[in-house]
Amino acid sequence: LRKGADMDVRNGMGLRPLGTSAAEFEQDLLSNLYYRRGTTVESASTQDAYETLALTVRDRLAERRVRTAAAQYAANPRWVYYLSAEYLLGKQLEQNMLYSGTDRIARIALRQLGLDPDEVTALDLEPGLGNGGLGRLAACLLDAMATLDIPAVGYGIRYDFGIFKQDFQDGRQIERPDDWAFQGNPWEFPAPDDQQTVFFYGHTEKDAAGRTLWIPGEVVFAEPSHMLVPGHGTDTVNIVRLWRARGSHSSFDLSRFSAGQYAEAVDEAVHAENISKVLYPDDSTESGRELRLKQQYFLVSSSLRDIIRRFRLRNSDWTDFPKKTVIQLNDTHPTLAIPELMRLLVDEEGLSWDLAWAITKQTFAYTCHTLLPEALETWPVHMFERLLPRHIEIVYAINEIFLTEVRNRFPADLDRVRRMSIIQEEPERRVRMANLAVVGTQAVNGVAELHSRLLADITLRDFAELWPEKFHNVTNGISPRRFVKMANPALSDLITEGLGGDAWITDLDRLAGLEPLAEDASFRLRWREVKQANKVRLGLGDPASLTDVMIKRFHEYKRQQLKLLHIITQYHRIKQNPGQTFVPRTVLFAGKAAPAYHAAKHIIRLINAVAATIDADPAVSPYLKVVFPANYNVTLSSLIIPAADLSEQISLAGKEASGTGNMKLALNGALTVGTLDGANIEIRDRVGADNFFLFGLDTPAALELRNGGTYSPRAYYEQDGELRRALDAILDGKFAGVGREVADSLLGWDEYLTLADYRTYVDAQDDVDAAWQDTESWTRRSILNTARSGFFSADRTVRDYASEIWHVTPVKVTR
Numbered sequence: 001l002r003k004g005a006d007m008d009v010r011n012g013m014g015l016r017p018l019g020t021s022a023a024e025f026e027q028d029l030l031s032n033l034y035y036r037r038g039t040t041v042e043s044a045s046t047q048d049a050y051e052t053l054a055l056t057v058r059d060r061l062a063e064r065r066v067r068t069a070a071a072q073y074a075a076n077p078r079w080v081y082y083l084s085a086e087y088l089l090g091k092q093l094e095q096n097m098l099y100s101g102t103d104r105i106a107r108i109a110l111r112q113l114g115l116d117p118d119e120v121t122a123l124d125l126e127p128g129l130g131n132g133g134l135g136r137l138a139a140c141l142l143d144a145m146a147t148l149d150i151p152a153v154g155y156g157i158r159y160d161f162g163i164f165k166q167d168f169q170d171g172r173q174i175e176r177p178d179d180w181a182f183q184g185n186p187w188e189f190p191a192p193d194d195q196q197t198v199f200f201y202g203h204t205e206k207d208a209a210g211r212t213l214w215i216p217g218e219v220v221f222a223e224p225s226h227m228l229v230p231g232h233g234t235d236t237v238n239i240v241r242l243w244r245a246r247g248s249h250s251s252f253d254l255s256r257f258s259a260g261q262y263a264e265a266v267d268e269a270v271h272a273e274n275i276s277k278v279l280y281p282d283d284s285t286e287s288g289r290e291l292r293l294k295q296q297y298f299l300v301s302s303s304l305r306d307i308i309r310r311f312r313l314r315n316s317d318w319t320d321f322p323k324k325t326v327i328q329l330n331d332t333h334p335t336l337a338i339p340e341l342m343r344l345l346v347d348e349e350g351l352s353w354d355l356a357w358a359i360t361k362q363t364f365a366y367t368c369h370t371l372l373p374e375a376l377e378t379w380p381v382h383m384f385e386r387l388l389p390r391h392i393e394i395v396y397a398i399n400e401i402f403l404t405e406v407r408n409r410f411p412a413d414l415d416r417v418r419r420m421s422i423i424q425e426e427p428e429r430r431v432r433m434a435n436l437a438v439v440g441t442q443a444v445n446g447v448a449e450l451h452s453r454l455l456a457d458i459t460l461r462d463f464a465e466l467w468p469e470k471f472h473n474v475t476n477g478i479s480p481r482r483f484v485k486m487a488n489p490a491l492s493d494l495i496t497e498g499l500g501g502d503a504w505i506t507d508l509d510r511l512a513g514l515e516p517l518a519e520d521a522s523f524r525l526r527w528r529e530v531k532q533a534n535k536v537r538l539g540l541g542d543p544a545s546l547t548d549v550m551i552k553r554f555h556e557y558k559r560q561q562l563k564l565l566h567i568i569t570q571y572h573r574i575k576q577n578p579g580q581t582f583v584p585r586t587v588l589f590a591g592k593a594a595p596a597y598h599a600a601k602h603i604i605r606l607i608n609a610v611a612a613t614i615d616a617d618p619a620v621s622p623y624l625k626v627v628f629p630a631n632y633n634v635t636l637s638s639l640i641i642p643a644a645d646l647s648e649q650i651s652l653a654g655k656e657a658s659g660t661g662n663m664k665l666a667l668n669g670a671l672t673v674g675t676l677d678g679a680n681i682e683i684r685d686r687v688g689a690d691n692f693f694l695f696g697l698d699t700p701a702a703l704e705l706r707n708g709g710t711y712s713p714r715a716y717y718e719q720d721g722e723l724r725r726a727l728d729a730i731l732d733g734k735f736a737g738v739g740r741e742v743a744d745s746l747l748g749w750d751e752y753l754t755l756a757d758y759r760t761y762v763d764a765q766d767d768v769d770a771a772w773q774d775t776e777s778w779t780r781r782s783i784l785n786t787a788r789s790g791f792f793s794a795d796r797t798v799r800d801y802a803s804e805i806w807h808v809t810p811v812k813v814t815r
């Protein structure tokens with residue numbers, strides 16, 4: 001049997017269709033409990049009940065999955081393969097209940113069986129297989145592709161340990177391992193028969209016919225399993241396929257084991273399995289470790305073999321490959337796919353170099369997600385050539401052809417050739433992955449308008465001059481299912497009522513229909529009631545207090561330290577004016593810092609110290625409260641976002657590629673205080689300048705101030721009394737003696753120009769306070785933020801990719 005090759009709609013037709021009533025669901029629960037868990041309701045543990053519930057829900061999607069595979073196979077379409085080192089999928093149970101329409105009946109059935117639905121569903125875990133926005137974007141795009149019936153597979157790594165769990169000890173971040181799948185994961189379909197082999201190390205040789213052979217020094221198996229990616233309001237169920245590393249069968253040494261050398265007996269297997277052991281919690285800084293490069297090649301090699309296997313089910317002519325395949329590289333992490341496809345086509349399939357190169361370039365597209373130069377990955381040539389001896393030869397060959405093109409176009413511009421080369425020569429020879437990604441793809445895109453412009457004008461300027469038509473913008477988007485419908489059920493019901501239907505869930509532009517309701521006082525009242533109920537659900541004290549949230553990874557460019565200076569300033573104002581009343585605020589921070597990012601960890605510790613100082617001060621605490629729940633993740637974000645009044649998007653202009661939390665918050669009716677950075681600009685353009693609190697330097701001004709070398713933090717410190725007081729308080733140890741490093745770095749060489757934006761930021765916050773006091777007007781602005789944010793649906797993002805970059809058409813799954 002060729003697996004998948006004879007997939008036919010009739011397959012599976014003999015099965016009893018699964019029922020849609022609570023009674024039938026209950027029967028299926030009992031039967032799964034008995035046959036798949038080997039137990040009964042009377043003796044089941046909560047874990048048994050959870051796993052059984054998950055399987056029963058999953059079964060309801062399985063039939064749609066089979067029909068999807070059949071329809072997609074029959075259409076033999078152009079497929080989208082999304083390659084990403086990270087996916088932040090979020091919890092699966094609630095999503096799959098919603099998408100299979102079983103939410104209500106599952107709860108009834110559980111209660112019928114004497115089980116508490118909340119207790120059972122609480123066991124569902126979040127697979128934290130990503131760091132932040134980039135990984136969550138990948139999950140939102142998969143959701144939108146399925147919803148739009150686009151034939152797609154996501155490929156990634158099934159890390160045993162996801163992003164670390166964050167805890168605080170004395171206000172300091174500590175990291176604990178996240179063994180998310182320790183109890184097993186009922187959402188996964190293992191497919192050991194689709195296992196692939198991945199080579200590492202060794203050397204190359206030429207055979208008699210002149211073909212290059214790679215004699216590997218290590219062979220590792222890649223074992224896939226997949227999770228379902230259902231579309232909303234359609235029958236399509238796509239998959240995300242995750243690879244796990246296994247040692248070869250011979251990697252268990254029985255003779256050593258028999259001799260009592262237990263550790264040595266499994267040495268090789270342990271070594272191999274380390275490849276998918278842990279997600280690199282390193283967010284936007286270059287880690288420079290061989291294991292990371294190994295992970296990247298592991299993902300790429302196994303996924304490409306799987307993609308080719310799937311291509312061959314219906315096709316035989318290699319020139320058809322790009323017609324049937326588009327591979328989207330989610331940042332540079334999977335860029336090794338370019339030389340790997342060349343290797344497979346030239347060395348293994350015997351294609352000519354020129355034909356293989358034409359196929360490869362047409363197949364790939366690259367999304368860049370950063371503007372930080374330190375986040376553009378490079379690998380030392382010596383490490384690359386040791387781990388991937390054949391790929392370095394291919395990269396050199398690609399580079400030679402490419403640089404010839406550059407020299408022809410720009411004769412005598414040696415400096416340009418040096419800048420554009422895939423190989424950096426000084427101070428150390430390194431492979432520049434972004435250059436390779438641009439050279440080996442048919443399209444390159446940034447993730448917000450400003451970002452795409454800065455890529456073409458600055459970061460990748462030489463390339464945009466050479467190939468202007470290659471450069472695109474696709475502004476990010478977010479799943480309205482997960483971040484409105486699921487996260488904010490009360491608001492969703494109100495929106496549905498206001499619009500007279502729930503078509504907005506898959507057609508988010510319809511939110512525009514809420515605009516007239518912003519003028520309706522009774523609608524505004526209900527809008528406020530929803531926001532207040534969401535604050536209560538989150539567990540914040542006074543629901544009348546302005547909920548001000550800054551939720552994102554900790555990074556100096558995002559400037560949590562600027563928010564902190566505002567908090568300290570507010571603290572001083574309250575202390576110095578004992579008789580006065582102030583707008584009560586609850587400031588909520590959430591987010592993780594990379595474990596080795598000490599500056600970010602100092603900021604976290606200082607926030608916790610300031611929070612404790614304020615809490616302990618009865619003169620201040622009625623007006624100001626700082627909370628910092630640990631371990632921010634998709635689940636926590638879904639609780640915080642619906643409760644937010646104010647969204648902090650305060651990165652230095654020109655640093656945040658896009659942001660996606662900014663979109664989620666605006667869609668849930670928070671007003672933004674923000675700089676002209678990333679997608680903030682597009683949010684402001686859409687919601688209207690009156691409904692957005694703008695402050696700070698714009699990108700040209702920031703570039704000028706920094707590059708001109710005229711930024712003098714001391715001058716701001718000396719000129720601005722409130723700023724000086726805030727920094728002095730830190731330097732004087734007023735907050736448990738914590739945080740001097742933070743103040744020192746702000747006053748020293750601060751790349752992110754924090755003090756330059758302090759005054760306009762504090763002024764903008766004063767405007768926020770004033771605006772908050774006019775409750776009706778604030779609510780109107782909140783409604784308008786939601787009504788005008790339909791553009792930020794990931795469905796629109798995917799439509800943009802489909803028409804501009806992928807050139808794919810949907811395949812409708814029919815009954």
Ligand code: GL7
Pocket residue numbers: 131132133134135137283284369370447476656657658659660678
């Ligand atoms: C990021 C960008 O920093 C962020 O601005 C963007 O919204 C996101 C998705 O495009 O990608 N790049 C990156 O490396 N991380 C991001 O969140 C971790």
